[in-house]
Amino acid sequence: MHDNLIARPSSVKVVEVCRVAPLPSSTDSSIPSDQSLVTLFDLLWLRFLPVETVYIYEIPPTTNPHIFYDSILPKLKASLSLTLQHYFPLAGNLIWPQDSPKPVISFAQGDSVSLTIAESNADNFTYLSSNDFVDAKDYHPLIPPLEVSDERVAAMAIQITFFHNRGFTIGIIMHHAVLDGRIAFLFYKAWAHICKLGTGILSSSSSMSLPDKLKPFHDRMAIHDPDGLGELYANDYLNQEGPNNRSVTHRIPPKVFPQDLVRGTFEFTRANIQTLRDRVVKTTRVSDPSPLHLSTFSLGCAYTWICLVKAGEIKGEKTAMIFGVDVRSRLDPPVPDTYFGNCIVGRVAVAETKGLTGDDGLVVAVKAINEALKSLDDGVFSGAELWVSKFLDFSLYDKIYSIAGSQRFEVYGTDFGWGRPKKIELVSMDKTDAVSLMDSKNGGGAVEVGMALKKPQMEVFASLFAEGL
Template identity: 55%
Template sequence: MAQPNSVKVIKVCRVTPFKGSPDSAPPEDQYLLSLTFYDLIWLRFPTIQRIFFFQTPSCPNSILPNLKTSLSYTLKHFLPLAGNLTWPQDSSTPVFGYAKGDTVSLTIAKYSNPEDFHHLSGSQFIEAEKYHPLVPQLEASAPIALQVTLFPNNGFSIGTVMHHAVMDGKSYTSFIKSWAHVCKHIVESGSSCTISLPQQLEPFYDRTVVRDQAGLAELYSSHYLNDHGPNNRSVTPSLHSIMDVKPDSIRGTFELTREKIQALREHVVKTVKAFDSSSLHLSTFSLTCAFCWVCSVKAQEIKGGKTALIFAMDARARLDPPIPATYFGNCVVGGVAVAETKELVGDDGLVVALSAITEAFTSLIKKGVLNGAESWMSNFIDFSLYERVFSVAGSPRFEVYDTDFGWGRPKRTEVVSIDKTGAISLSASRNGGGAVEVGLVLDKQYMKTFATLCDAI
């Protein structure tokens, strides 16, 4: 169990966007954005929490000033994150954005036993609750909150929590990498002059590129207004976990190396040699999802019926016309793979899972990523039809380990909130080489079995 006094809060800072020198443009007094239908899907979804651990044995005194200063510079490019998410009475949809004087909450804390840094950032198995004190609470209507926790003579962590209606994983990663880019520049140059972002990190805010000819934003907003309504304009994320997490649940982190993934690929090709295996989606992502799906079903001893796996696809490049890769907000669509439980636990379980994922991918591409969007809010998936529904968080494409604030790459980064959503998190491995890092939270007895299945590749 996480000790309630393991982290001592030193202070809570209010960080404002950098105002600039007299000859530079100051932040706008107001910058508002309406939520699109892609954003509205997540309006009352639980918050997303991620943590980064950085090992810095010398723990220079400049860590906190540099992180705070660079955050201020970064917020000038990400003004809406310093603002609020609200649903005005005169607006048909919620809005979020910056008004002069708005700030981001940055909590500064210190860990009671600094030597725990090595366990928290290096152990394969950790009690799920251990990370909770390292992530801040999200204030009402705030898009994001941040926390820096110091482990003297060992390192520090950066804990983040975000409202999912404000941005998806790709936009979140761009913000974090932008902050890291600015901070690293300050650390290495000692300069606090205005710093520009690389083109691939500059956020694109123009909402007009998101076409909504079917009026989906109005439809989704109406759904929320009538949910526990009438006129329910709450923008508060759900405080309830999607899955029941036991106090002794364990967080496990596993690495699927390039060699292991290739072994899975060869196994599939060998198993389906009776027909053309090229019809299957043999990407690293699909193989990893299929393998984790099968292992999860086996480890948790799920019996009978069907299980489903929900995954997200970035829609930016798949829209007609496509929208910029740097578009800031949410722009993902969900795919649902379905398989019979007894087939998943059989000898050909990996092929069954991969075939279901391939079918879901193919359906999204052939029918269009917005096919059936009118019913996404009311009936995206009927959970009553399945023994268990799994989901995937993150993506190896985000390359979260390529996040250097000036003190080196993270020793570890984890999606903390998977112990509430029940998702399986994926990221490119800290060791590189095409490996994938998998994170999940399970009861103790199930985690041991999952680990055995992973080692058996």
């Protein structure tokens, strides 16, 4: 196993690296061992980079310098172990045995999650949790390494970093082929729920039930694949970069990651969204026979798209935006919202660049996103045979953007007992050119988008974003 991250700056000191296993409940002597073949939806993400997220929490100033180690950290560890009772695959590994047609998510007795405890000696807590432009690399030391080799990769690793008398961060790295964003945040909410509301969680025999909305549904057999798409995708992967390639991870050398990016967060209030909605309605001709779906998602993504294209001074003929659609409710039969695994399909909105930068750019972008969404009417699996081999021909577009996350996850509600997050950052988008989308920390139905750009481009984007609203 080896690290897949660049070396940590000296501002963060590792205090401890330990293992946290699912704690057997008082009623069950053990967590069941499990091996689950990945589904066709999981395979779409097999060789994508892991997803890295940092949650920043402020704690009230205290005269007790030991409160973090005496109170906060023990509760976080104990509640994590209890949460893994329900989310036990996250303590396991993704492997591809020689005798298996597809990769396997494996959990066995004794498997556990790597938990790194660290301290920051940098006086930058306020800076990291602000809405100012922050150097993207300053978040990197808050993410732990993921244990990875070609044959095996851990499902998850966690790092808790203490900022003296200010707060702490929780950095999580997850392999995307194990679960999607909905379930990743569901796990996080469950952990917060148990930590905040659990009583007696430091008892070695504790167990704690979760409300139904936080309980994962683990039956991967619920995903039906009558057309054998999973086998098709697996064969596509086996033939990539040589015969019988059973690698379960994709590593890009750190040197290819831009090191001079800044991160910015921008908010759409409900009033902003309504302004955009009114603008589209006013601009769209009454005779247009296809009424547009003017949702918060469509409008927010469309406006962000046109601002990015203008800020980047994109000159090519066509620009694309990729986004995921949760299809749990669209399957036949549907699967529960709490289904543990991946259940999203990608959709690609394509528009003429000159149209996006023109006077009616917002309408052009909204129509492109609507058209991509409307393709779901042809069925969830329309064109699915090409999703791995030829999902997107990058040569067709001068620039491709992608959306990660959803405002529906309500991630800013995750209170472990010391208040809501001051800030949440999707750190891995430094490497993927993605735009994060989530509910706003300010509440009120607002949403926020985050991105990592070079500073001059970010300044232009910020100006365009504010001016247009």
